[in-house]
Amino acid sequence: MQKKCNSERFVADVMTKVPPSGIRKYFDLASGIEGVISLGVGEPDFVTPWHIREACIHSLETGKTSYTSNYGLIELREEISKLYSHKHSTHYDPDSEILVMSGVSEALDVAIRAITNPGDEIIVPQPAYVAYVPSVMFAGGVPVPVVTKLGNHFKLTAEDLENAITPKTKAVIMNYPNNPTGAIMGRKDLEAIAKVVSEHDIMVISDEVYECLTYNGSHTCFATIDGMKERTILLNGFSKAYAMTGFRLAYALAPSPIINAMIRIHQYCMLCAPITAQVGAIEALRNGNEEMQRMIRDYDRRRHLIVSGLNKIGLECYEPKGAFYAFPSVRNTGLTSGEFAERLLHEQKVVTIPGDVFGPAGEGFLRCSYATSKNQIAEALERINRFMESL
Amino acid sequence: MDIETRHILECLEQDARVTHEEIATLTGIPIEEANKRIKELEDAGVIRKYRASIDWDLAGDEHVYAIIELKVTLERNRGYQAIAERLYKFPEVRSVRLLSGQYDLSLTVMGKTMKEVAFFVAEKISTIEQVQHTTTHFVLKTYKEDGVILQEQEENNRLIVTP
Numbered sequence: 001m002q003k004k005c006n007s008e009r010f011v012a013d014v015m016t017k018v019p020p021s022g023i024r025k026y027f028d029l030a031s032g033i034e035g036v037i038s039l040g041v042g043e044p045d046f047v048t049p050w051h052i053r054e055a056c057i058h059s060l061e062t063g064k065t066s067y068t069s070n071y072g073l074i075e076l077r078e079e080i081s082k083l084y085s086h087k088h089s090t091h092y093d094p095d096s097e098i099l100v101m102s103g104v105s106e107a108l109d110v111a112i113r114a115i116t117n118p119g120d121e122i123i124v125p126q127p128a129y130v131a132y133v134p135s136v137m138f139a140g141g142v143p144v145p146v147v148t149k150l151g152n153h154f155k156l157t158a159e160d161l162e163n164a165i166t167p168k169t170k171a172v173i174m175n176y177p178n179n180p181t182g183a184i185m186g187r188k189d190l191e192a193i194a195k196v197v198s199e200h201d202i203m204v205i206s207d208e209v210y211e212c213l214t215y216n217g218s219h220t221c222f223a224t225i226d227g228m229k230e231r232t233i234l235l236n237g238f239s240k241a242y243a244m245t246g247f248r249l250a251y252a253l254a255p256s257p258i259i260n261a262m263i264r265i266h267q268y269c270m271l272c273a274p275i276t277a278q279v280g281a282i283e284a285l286r287n288g289n290e291e292m293q294r295m296i297r298d299y300d301r302r303r304h305l306i307v308s309g310l311n312k313i314g315l316e317c318y319e320p321k322g323a324f325y326a327f328p329s330v331r332n333t334g335l336t337s338g339e340f341a342e343r344l345l346h347e348q349k350v351v352t353i354p355g356d357v358f359g360p361a362g363e364g365f366l367r368c369s370y371a372t373s374k375n376q377i378a379e380a381l382e383r384i385n386r387f388m389e390s391l
Numbered sequence: 392m393d394i395e396t397r398h399i400l401e402c403l404e405q406d407a408r409v410t411h412e413e414i415a416t417l418t419g420i421p422i423e424e425a426n427k428r429i430k431e432l433e434d435a436g437v438i439r440k441y442r443a444s445i446d447w448d449l450a451g452d453e454h455v456y457a458i459i460e461l462k463v464t465l466e467r468n469r470g471y472q473a474i475a476e477r478l479y480k481f482p483e484v485r486s487v488r489l490l491s492g493q494y495d496l497s498l499t500v501m502g503k504t505m506k507e508v509a510f511f512v513a514e515k516i517s518t519i520e521q522v523q524h525t526t527t528h529f530v531l532k533t534y535k536e537d538g539v540i541l542q543e544q545e546e547n548n549r550l551i552v553t554p
Contacts, residue, residue: 027552040552130554179554245553297398301417308416351552374417 018134022357030351037380039368040351044243049291055283056276070267072100073278079285088221096256102273103248104209104237109135111205111233114261116141123164123172125156126359129179147361154183158192171203177210180358180367181327182320187220194225205233210323212241215300230255242284247277299324302370309381324371331364348383407441444539454501456530457508461496462523474521483511
């Protein structure tokens, strides 16, 4: 007779410590409701520009359907290298310092695994994108949250970083422009961080996927701060800038010993990024700037609309300088962000994401994505206003 | 062009009914400044006209359009200007363009029926002294006009909530 089997006991212990994404819950809540306006979407509402799609179609028609080098197509790595030379005056060697990957999500996971020994501490400034803490845990590391504050416009301060560093600290994950707060960090801010990073001999994983969505000024790439290139794993991708979320394409730039470590994971778990997406990315880098700038100007206008609208309604909202999220405070309503978001959804059918999903530091705030049409934003603001009046 | 001007023009190009107050909100420009800039753009002729983009076929008022290629002889000292002026005064003529290549001018002509357009070309255009030759192409269907696709647009089927 066969032994009775409880499959659950096969699941690794770490899974019980990693809860499912809190965002998922709001997807389930909202899915059954008709007439919902969603400010909960973390992706562009534009479809991928036609010239990029057309390049992919052509590549399929001509039979480009094979694996590529584990590193990615050399033409793409050369384009990425050129981009960083032109835009940030820094050089990455296409042969040894650039790795093309399947989305920043994969790049993040692989980067953390490539540098983390069991028990190593990785500092995660919060509120933070939902993947950082679980990725550190899967790698056997210990995530160490550091709270960033509204008073500092959600920038990481050198002092807070330094206070979180212990002899076990391996790295800090930076994400500016930031999801969910829309915060950015300028050169001066980053130089202060760089000093601490240097003094304590740690690394930086810098997720700069929202780089292009920086308003009123230009983005400072962390690796361009003096002495930081050797200490930085820079992650960037095509999803946000070129509206290519479904293509799953990103890249890591890092010193060659780190890329060497990362490729050992990437070649076995992913082999290579999909070739069709890589072809699209080449087209995006060669000819995508004009369309991208047009989309960015559109986001910028919606940013003004939503921030001024939220402030008028009485939800205090600082001006986010990057990404496509407004991060208003709901503290003056007396509701927790979870209560606010759930009631707003049920009573006025507007989806927002409560800040505590991004770590306890996000409690009291709401993430409102403005990657949706002007009319939808205007309608959502009206509904939020009605909700506030009903409180 | 500065970035504020570009923002204002893109707002109006996307929706001519957008109010000055809305433009001020969308661009972060103070309302007085927005009013002033829009007035300047109107006065300078940068903003030519505010109009709706109408699909007359769908409205049930069907029109016939034809593209007319013209070969012309030129008047001394006046180049193409004189003949262009002569042509664009007809309300039936919706556009006049000077082209490079095998013929000189291209007109878009609108009428109620094919017969009406054909007679207009035969009587009013071909009879102009400088016009040597005309070729009429009737438009069978318009798929896209002035950057606007006149069909069901593709939808971006995003999930309602994503990270």
